[in-house]
Amino acid sequence: MTTTTASQVIHEPRFMDGDEFHIATFALLQQDGTLFEGARAPELGRETARRIYHTMVLIRVLDERMLAAQRQGRLSFYMQCTGEEAAVIGSAAALDDDDMIMAQYREQGALAYRGFGIDEFMNQLFGNAEDYGKGRQMPIHYGSAKLHYMTISSPLATQIPQAAGYAYGQKLDGQGRCTITYFGEGAASEGDFHAALNMAAVHRAPVIFFCRNNGYAISTPSVEQFAADGVAPRAFGYKMHVIRVDGNDVLAVYAATREARRIAVEHNQPVLIEAMTYRLAAHSSSDDPSGYRSKKEEALWREKDPVNRMRLWMLAQEWWSDDEEKTLQEQLRREVLETMKRAEKRPPPPLASLVEDVYAEVPARLQEQLDALEAHVRRHPEAYPKSAPGLDQGGA
Incomplete structure (x- = not known):
């Protein structure tokens, strides 16, 4: 019998419990908008930074307005990205435009960053005649072939093995592209997660597994989901590159994902990223988080707001101003409301x-x-x- 790797031979039973695999968190940006001592910002560029921030504000405004619309009975269902904007948009910005995105359901920011318009969002949410899915999906199940964003599927974690397979096809294609798949830490408890990581590692597929560890799988806290040090250490079981990042630090997320993409494309190796963040909103418009977490806990995480942290950094770089902030907020609120009214009046699909x-x-x-x-x-x-x-x- 042969083994794939050589191992040291010992003559007394020595058990390991996983404490050897505690993983540090990569962070660059403090909450006041300044860098940690010794940290260096990634080569982001003014226009890319402004595009990222504009998308973060758009998604925050869109989420607030559409949840209100659902409460008014104008929309059947909605899921917010609130609190996780840096993790989603920062990682999407680090990709090339023709890399494939396979999302879970809270990654509307990645789609918006690539140019999905407010009209397109509204058409899908209301399932009208101009919805690309022709009204066949429930709200927030977006998709765009043009923008390389696979249509959302409701069953949990199905996109993870699909991403491994798609990335393997990209490897065979040889065009230097990769796939990123997003999921929550709850989805990482599904069998599909492990099957996907094993397949990607064995076949050396250029895929980035991006786990948004936002603290809760609906109402189940992460401490009740796994006994080990989060999701990241699981990568060692598949001999996979891994990094844990502050998911509310858009600069760290961008830098980590950019390097993960380089590893995936240049070396045909999968990478696991665990972004530590927090779902400030309810799981969905059908959920009431007051039943399983405290207002005090939410308040502590609101102090770590990723949008405000990015804004303070932008102000310090003189890439943004308070006047621009006021104008952008007013413009987006007006545009979202006007676009929603138009979408509501469009007829259903034939x-x-x-x-x-x-x-x-x-x-x-x-x-x-x-x-x-x-x-x-x-x-x-x-x-x-x-x-x-x-x-x-x-x-x-």
Whole structure:
């Protein structure tokens, strides 16, 4: 029998409990916007920094407005990124534009950074006729082939092994691209996580596994999810590069992800990043966090707000001003509200879209079902006020 690695031979039982694998946290930026002593900011550049910050503010405004819309009954469901903007947007900024992103469901900031417009967000959230998914997904399940952002899938952790497989294809393609997949520490408890890391390590796939350790898997605190030192030490079991980073420090996240991308692309090796952050918002619009965490705990993390930390650093660099901040906040709030009103008024997708996009030609059995549905809607126009008028034109 042969083994893949040589190991030291001992003659007395010696057990290890994992304390040897405690991993330090990489951080550059303090909460007051200054660098830690001895720290050096990454080569970010003024325009990239402004683009990152603009996206962070946009997502904060979008989240506030859309949660309010859900509470008003104008939207069925929403999930916020609040508190995790630096982890998501800082990492997305470190990628090349044609790298693939496979997200979980709280990474709208990565999509916005790549240029997904407010109109596009709203069309998906309301599932109207201009939604790329034609209203087939619940809100916040975004996707964009043009921006290399795989459409969100509801089942937890399915995107992680998919990312490993996609990255292996990128390796075979040889075009110098990689895949990043985002997930929470709760998803790291799924079997898909371990299967994906093992596959990526064995086949040397250029994939970045980005874990947003935000403290809670819905209502389950991280201390009840694993006994070891977080998620990062698991990488050692797969002989994988790993780093733990302050997820509220946008400069550290950017630097860590940029280096992870270099390792993945130049050496065809997977990398695990554990970003230590906090979900300031509820898990979703269906959740009430007051049942499992205290206001005092939330207040402590609000003092570590990643958006404010980035703003203070930008001011210190003279890359931003208080006047620009006021203008941006007013502009985005107005734009989000106006765009939402337009999206609400757009009609739903045509009924015929229910049977499209699966087969090259619509099978007879599906066409029969569609015909029956259209006939039903015509018989009961009072029950389908938005659908009935468009049936004569083949739409709804």
